[in-house]
Amino acid sequence: MALLSIRGDWYLYIWLIYYRKIYSAVIWLLGNHCRGDKSRSVISASAGGQSLASLHRVRTRRRKAQQLRNKHVVALVRRPSLRRIVMAPGASTAHAMMEDKEKALTNVSMRRRRISQFAPLLIALVGLPARGKSQLAHRLSRHLNWNGESTKVFDCSEYRRRHMALYGSHDIFRADNLQGSAIRRQSAREAVQDAVLWLKDGNSVAIFDGTNVTKEQRRELNECITDMGFRILFIECVCEDQELLERNIIEILHYSADYKDMTEEEAVDDLRKKLEHYMRQYEPIDGSLEALSFARVENMGDTVTAHKVSGQKESGILGYLSGMRALPQTLYFTRHGESEYNVLGRIGGDAVLSPRGERYAHGLAKHLNEMAAHEAFTVWTSELRRTKQTASEIMAPKRAIRALNELDAGICEGLTYEEMQERFPQEFAWRDQDKLRYRYPWGESYIDIMTRLRPVLSALEDEHNVVVVGHQAVLRCMLGYFLDAKLDELPYMNVPLHTIVKLTSYGYKYKVEMNKLPIECVDTHRQQPKNCSINRTTDDALVTVPSHYDTLPSNMWQNSEAQL
Incomplete structure (x- = not known):
């Protein structure tokens, strides 16, 4: 019966549907009309106010409904259970992996953002023994210290030797030697701890000289350093050049403390087996598998590649590594012969050689020829003339370099120390207080010399058999660079006249030989006085001034002139 009643009133349902459509159309037209231009509206003020109020209520209800729907949609999307329902079969695992990867990348990026580019830097070396790691570490340290970055090398081998009274054999480097592995891990841990303390004390760079041959070692070191807020750069040393490799091995056999009590045959056999142990454990750095900032140096600078390297210090280090070469060196340094200003005790200037200085030029030429x-x-x-005169008789190609000119004394050029004390006692005292950083008025300081010598030293590191004929302050800086002297010691290094200084490289160090030719000359070396106050007396200021023509007994110069 109900079915028949519904079937008989079918026209009523059709009419209701049709009427609903007409009602919706009328409401739409009224809405558009109310939103139109007010000049076309003929609705009274009271009716218009009522229509606008009703439209405002409708729009408010629609806006709240839309916000509610959006809120429910967002809540549904954020619910993991509903997300898994709408995902394709088998996609949940992949989606979870993507979430984990995004989370890891976010953590890494946030960690990197926290570390400032000006934060202290730890450089960790990577590679097999005899690949030039120690030589690179110490050369890089010398370069960074010279450029004002306080740097120190922490050698893992030195820490290992502290735990061993005497090096036994290569067995300590076997992977299955538990006791040896424990000693090596403890040594590496202590080296890193000291490096961290060095950085925390306000220093710029620490270099960890170790092998770091496994991914696990590098991962732990990277996490440890970055969690402390320091930057870290790995440098992997690779050597495929057999000639270079053999030279590195010979230097290890000759100079390593591990082999000083072994015969040559025993040392060669032990080092060969040690290399075999490390080669079994070695895992080269793979940028696609390890999230590290690293550079790879092949054959001591022949090829340098970088991966995710950023930062001011790191960029400067890459520039130095790309120009580095591992060649044996022999360098010679000598001051010009005694000049007329040296005899008179005057500083700076462009004086010519004295008679004894000319004799030194002849003797130097004979020795070098x-x-x-x-x-x-x-x-x-x-x-300057005095260096060109000194080298004039040497039978070799010559090059005059402006950066090798003597320190510019500004308004004090050509003065004696006595005259400086008389005219500028305050300047003289300030110079004695900090000779390294003191700059003459309108002149230079030792720091200025170091700055202009940078390209010269970079070029000289790749040269062999070079004779540098220079000046006292300049040679102090150059010798201090190669001997890795402390900066405050540079102004007081003794570089006497008429002496040939020979530097011979072995590994990352230099052997020094002094050869003084038998030709008399004045002594121009002045030590720092104990009293550096600006209120000191003249006698206190001049107590360490070396003797010269005006202060030496006249009979001494008469005897000297008779000999000439």
């Missing part, structure tokens, strides 16, 4: 018969060399001089 005999050496040139066996091996070729070049001569570098400054642009």
